[in-house]
Amino acid sequence: MLEARKAPDAAKAAAEFVAQAGRDVAFQLEACVHCGQCAEACHFHLVTREPHHTPVYKLRPMLKAYRRSRAPFAGIQRLLGLAPREPGAAELTAWSELLYDSCNLCGRCTLVCPMGIDIAGLVRRAREGMAAAGFAPEDLYKASGHALDTGSPIGVRWPALRRQIELQEKETGLRIPVDVEGADYLVILSSIEVIAFPEVIGALARIFRQADVSWTIPSAGFEATNIGVQIGSRDIAAALLERVVDAAERLKVKYVISPECGHAYSALRWEGPNLLGRPLPFKVVQITELLDQLVREGRLRLRGKDARRLAFHDPCQLVRRGGLTEEPGRLMDAVSENTVRTPAQGAANFCCGGGGGVSAIHRAERLRFAAFELKKRQVEQAGAEALVTACANCRNVLEEAIDERGMTLPVLGLTELVAQYLEPEAAKS
Ligand code: SF4
Ligand code: SF4
Numbered sequence: 001m002l003e004a005r006k007a008p009d010a011a012k013a014a015a016e017f018v019a020q021a022g023r024d025v026a027f028q029l030e031a032c033v034h035c036g037q038c039a040e041a042c043h044f045h046l047v048t049r050e051p052h053h054t055p056v057y058k059l060r061p062m063l064k065a066y067r068r069s070r071a072p073f074a075g076i077q078r079l080l081g082l083a084p085r086e087p088g089a090a091e092l093t094a095w096s097e098l099l100y101d102s103c104n105l106c107g108r109c110t111l112v113c114p115m116g117i118d119i120a121g122l123v124r125r126a127r128e129g130m131a132a133a134g135f136a137p138e139d140l141y142k143a144s145g146h147a148l149d150t151g152s153p154i155g156v157r158w159p160a161l162r163r164q165i166e167l168q169e170k171e172t173g174l175r176i177p178v179d180v181e182g183a184d185y186l187v188i189l190s191s192i193e194v195i196a197f198p199e200v201i202g203a204l205a206r207i208f209r210q211a212d213v214s215w216t217i218p219s220a221g222f223e224a225t226n227i228g229v230q231i232g233s234r235d236i237a238a239a240l241l242e243r244v245v246d247a248a249e250r251l252k253v254k255y256v257i258s259p260e261c262g263h264a265y266s267a268l269r270w271e272g273p274n275l276l277g278r279p280l281p282f283k284v285v286q287i288t289e290l291l292d293q294l295v296r297e298g299r300l301r302l303r304g305k306d307a308r309r310l311a312f313h314d315p316c317q318l319v320r321r322g323g324l325t326e327e328p329g330r331l332m333d334a335v336s337e338n339t340v341r342t343p344a345q346g347a348a349n350f351c352c353g354g355g356g357g358v359s360a361i362h363r364a365e366r367l368r369f370a371a372f373e374l375k376k377r378q379v380e381q382a383g384a385e386a387l388v389t390a391c392a393n394c395r396n397v398l399e400e401a402i403d404e405r406g407m408t409l410p411v412l413g414l415t416e417l418v419a420q421y422l423e424p425e426a427a428k429s
């Protein structure tokens with residue numbers, strides 16, 4: 001288990017790159033025709049115009065290790081001295097910035113690659129080698145340690161969540177169910193929601209009260225985020241996932257609700273069964289999916305709409321990578337009478353700049369603020385008066401960047417926005 005930063009070991013990284021280079025990876029690494037389209041898709045490359053920010057270039061150490069050890073005729077090439085040299089410690093230290101700070105695993109490059117190369121997926125796999133060999137950013141090792149010790153990458157434990165639940169109970173006048181065995185839905189939360197946006201807990205209580213949803217929050221295993229997926233450690237990812245699975249099995253729920261957190265959804269729904277080594281013993285439903293379903297079934301009754309020009313920021317892991325392309329738009333239409341579209345909205349949206357663990361990497365701050373310039377231009381072009389999103393990490397990152405640019409643009413959570421327009425009499429106890 002990767003628990004703390006190891007002394008950097010380039011040979012170990014190369015060995016892990018080669019181990020990751022199964023048939024599918026080898027096929028993808030060999031398929032690049034150097035067309036450069038991925039460069040024009042990546043927000044980091046678009047703002048810096050630095051050649052090293054070209055997405056496929058970020059995979060170079062992995063490609064070198066593969067060509068040296070596993071590619072066809074690698075043995076002969078090594079004998080003839082024609083094989084590339086293994087990536088050394090200095091090269092990997094330099095590539096840490098490329099594989100972590102300047103990649104959100106957002107998949108915009110994957111979307112445009114004419115050869116179907118999943119560059120974001122390959123970066124995710126290259127990170128396995130980097131993390132195992134001590135080349136991941138220190139901040140991510142620290143966050144991984146916190147997550148393994150406390151369950152949360154920022155050290156949020158149950159007493160902190162319990163206090164927020166109690167405050168939301170006072171605020172809403174509703175009882176918030178904790179550890180209710182046999183509930184239908186298990187609500188897990190990201191630490192950012194607990195600390196920065198606890199109102200979402202009250203919003204869920206009001207929504208589920210009106211829709212008559214049977215739900216509960218677990219006192220153990222409540223953390224939705226999975227730092228293992230971000231640093232690139234299957235072992236950590238699996239250990240953290242097992243805590244959620246334990247909570248779901250202990251409380252015998254049918255569904256686990258993935259909250260407003262993009263990568264939590266990927267980690268649970270798409271990587272979950274592979275990490276666990278068996279099918280998940282529950283269905284995963286993203287909160288946006290569930291809210292959309294409840295509105296369409298008539299179980300949520302809404303009244304009134306927000307009159308501001310609202311633009312939706314599509315979280316990459318929910319929309320482009322997660323396939324929730326329709327649900328946020330329908331919910332926006334249900335609560336907003338003036339939704340505006342930013343250029344390239346939906347599956348082609350630009351990342352907030354903080355996904356894939358980047359928001360936790362202090363040294364990456366300047367670069368992610370620079371990348372926000374593209375989003376800023378889009379928001380201004382659309383004339384948006386507020387942004388709405390369905391990921392607490394996006395929300396936090398956007399708020400920071402907006403503040404850094406001296407803008408005044410509120411960023412709202414979609415769940416809270418929906419709760420705001422519930423029929424008032426139905427929302428009361
Ligand atoms: S996944 Fe996103 S951030 Fe990473 S290289 Fe591709 S476009 Fe750039
Ligand atoms: S878009 Fe695909 S084929 Fe073109 S340079 Fe990037 S990885 Fe290679």
